[in-house]
Amino acid sequence: MRIHFRFGTHVFTAVLEDNPSSRDLLSLLPADLTIDDYSSNEKIAYLPRKLTEAGSGPFGNEAVGDLCYYAPWGNLAFFYAGYRYSRGLIRLGRLEGGTQPLLTRGKFPLRAERLG
Secondary structure, three states: OEEEEEEOOEEEEEEEOOOHHHHHHHHOOOEEEEEEEEOOOEEEEEOOOOOOOOOOOOOOOOOOOEEEEEOOOOEEEEEOOOOOOOOOEEEEEEEEOOOHHHHOOOOEEEEEEEEO
16 A cells, blocks of 8 residues: 655655555545644644544554654654654555655645555
């Protein structure tokens, strides 16, 4: 399961894990969202509705390039720098090809589409 993201001149892809939250995200696609800076290590994009939290729980091996869902706020979190698990985060997958596009500062329209 893969998602293609596009904002400005940037294009990147995420490979999703097989979990209920990732499958629920796929059911929302295609979607036009807004991606914006948050903190010093991530960009976020709010979804039109909250995703299921079924089967979620703490995880380890946090890594740059993780795509997560933050359940309390209902947003995607694209991590371009180190982070630690916190309650409410659900890992959805991992970005392919690096995080360089996420270093572009600012707020942009984001198009998300299912691949395959």
